[in-house]
Amino acid sequence: MAAVVGLRCLRCGTLYPPDHHAEDCPACRPVARSNLVVAYDETLMRPRPKPDAAAPRGLWRWGDVLPVTAGEGVSLGEGGSPLHHLARTGAALGLDRLHAKDETRNPTWSFKDRLACMAVSVAKRMGARVVVSSSTGNAGAAAAAYAAKAGLRCVVFTTRGAAGPMLTQMRAYGAEVVETQTKADRWILMEHAVRNFGWFPTSPFFGPVVGSNPYGIEGYKTLAYEIAEAMDWQVPDWCVLPVCYGDALVGLWRGFEEMRAFGWTDRTPRFVAAEVYGSLAAALADGGDVPPEMPKTRDTVAGSIGATRGTFQALDVLRRSGGTAVAVADADAMRWQARLAADEGLYVEPSTAVAFAAIQTLRGDDRIARSATVVALLTASGLKDPAATDAVAAPALPVPADTGAALAALRSAGIFPS
Structure with missing residues (x-):
């Protein structure tokens, strides 16, 4: 684990406390809303040996440059992809x-598992009880899965028209999925929950968007x-x-x-x-x-x-x-x-x-x-x-039950040689 000293504005470099994760940079807000990134103790950037080739693969292979320990981590076996x-x-x-x-x-x-793994791990360490995401797909599914693993409640604010399989995936992991009429509507509700109930956000929840949770x-x-x-x-x-x-x-x-x-x-x-x-x-x-x-x-x-x-x-x-x-x-x-x-x-x-x-x-x-x-x-x-x-793929070829007629149809379609 790397030692976190705070969260730093990407644009102006101002350092904020480690619990400033649900905010942007107030100093930059009037000019260009800027996200924050995790700032570590300066010793992180010193030369060091490469990892042992025999060390386990996956995201936690790199645990010494991450903001939580592997022991604190909420993991489903993410990372190590080919x-x-x-x-x-x-x-x-x-x-x-x-x-x-x-x-x-x-x-x-999806790649969102890497983000959800880290965000939910930090949420659990900080004592959060509810993880919340605004998502029409991958981010919400990942947040739901990792919240389930962590034993935390998960609420996902989505919008009408989101892909059905991804909404099904969120619900399968036990998330409470709320469908709003517009993107702006979901951010209004999510921001209310973050500000008033202390829910831990993994994704953007106000506009103009600055990015997701820094952790x-x-x-x-x-x-x-x-x-x-x-x-x-x-x-x-x-x-x-x-x-x-x-x-x-x-x-x-x-x-x-x-x-x-x-x-x-x-x-x-x-x-x-x-x-x-x-x-x-x-x-x-x-x-x-x-x-x-x-x-x-x-x-x-x-x-x-x-x-x-x-x-x-x-x-x-x-x-x-x-x-x-x-x-x-x-x-x-x-x-x-x-x-x-x-x-x-x-x-x-x-x-x-x-x-x-x-x-x-x-x-x-x-x-x-x-x-x-x-x-x-x-x-x-x-x-x-x-x-x-x-919507764009060639349809399946239906063939009749009669074998001879089916063979004729396959030859006619060029699937079987004439």
């Missing part, structure tokens, strides 16, 4: 070294550690992520920066935010601190990243890393979802597939070179939202 080399997809994109960090293998089938974001640091170790401590040139509010961007950035301070690696990758409505791309273009609110021109199949406004924390990492943002169309997301499944055996949700559409755009104008090493984050399983796939 890093795939995508040879066929790489060839299609003109990349020799394309990899994918497969977070569909986590306990609730939860620390769970995402372990993604960087696992990627570097799997690549024999070589750092990829690019990390490409589907981005809503940028929590994983911050976590990965912090992880790579820590490893550089430890002497394990020599640099930090450039980051790409694959987004839906283009708020971060617009902010990078205009040079300001505040990502703009974008018009919601359509309902998107990539609902997990369907924010119309980005965050300062995401914009900050893109600028620090020399990265960029790419807005992706729904049709491209669905095309890459199908291609990954057919070419690599990886069925991901549409929100994940946007990463590959962004890579295609950046390869098209050679911003990502053919020789670059690229890691894409596979954030969640396609089984989280199968209706989106079903």
